[in-house]
Amino acid sequence: MGTRNAEQGAEGEAASSGPCSSGSTAHVLLMSERRLDFEREGWVSVPSLIATEELQELRVAVGAPVPSQGRGGIRSLMKRFPAVRSLAVDSRFRDLASELLGATARPVKATLFDKTPGANWKLPFHQDTVIAVRRKVDVSGFGPWSIKDGIQHVRAPASVLSRMVALRLHLDDTPIANGALRVVPGSHRRGRLSASETRTLRQEIGEVTCSARAGDVLAMSPLLLHASSASERPTHRRVIHIEYSAAELPAPLEWAA
Ligand SMILES: O=C(O)CCC(=O)C(=O)O
Secondary structure, eight states, X not given: OOBOOHHHHHHHHHOTTSTTOOOSOTTOOOOBHHHHHHHHHSEEEETTOSOHHHHHHHHHHHTSOOTTSOTTEEXXXXXXXXXXXXXXXXXXXXXXXXXXXXXXOEEEEEEEEEOBTTBOXXXXXXXXXXXXXXXXXXXXXXXOEXXXXXXXXXXXXXXXXXXXXXXXEESSOBOGGGTOEEEOTTGGGGOSOOHHHHHHHHHHHOOEEEOBOTTOEEXXXXXXXXXXXXXXXXXXXEEEEEEEESSOOSTTOOBOO
16 A cells, blocks of 8 residues: 655644544554545545455345335444444454544444435435434534434534545446446535535536446545436445544534444
8 A cells, every 4th residue: 555755644644624634643654645545535446345255245134125214225234234234343444444534433324325226316416414323412513403214313513524434335336327426526625515615616626426346445525525326227236335433422422323
């Protein structure tokens, strides 16, 4: 894995006002190229992180029907499926999350997104600003609140979101025709964006399509503007989307996971 020199790395760590900074002290002397890319672009792609046989086991594991859930996705994946819980703490995933966020990164939420003939959708450019928490407690900067799948969710401030990463494991080949994610590189560095700021940034910067093969992982900041097109020939477009956070929430708020 490529690294930048110690001076650059320490500078990056010390500049903890950046949205993707770890907030830790400058003891980390080396930062990987991948982390620098992630901090600059808001996403990085990691090819072939999971091998074919393991992918098939995961497809079977998350294929079990969950009656209470909509057809396009399943929430609370770590609680529902031990295989996803194991994946979230597997060294390949943990190490990647720690590389991008710092050693305190831990999984806080997992969701399955699946585009099929019965549930095919497109999403406009947006950021993922809502987190799952254990219970509703009013804390400045957090809100509004909502309940999804029986779990309290709340819109979080950029200071929390900037210390998170979503690792998206593709269970199927996902070219643009199968609903690949499109992103606006660098948009995660602008904090939470209004609808008009979103439109302006999309026009100014343009977009990149994050095509992927089955087994690839797309690591993405929740603050990165992203959109997804409907699949043109949906059979399955399954993504296990696991969110990690390097930050604890301000007490008495707690992560749901
Ligand atoms: O996998 C996708 O299509 C994107 C899902 C997403 O961005 C969301 O639900 O917020």
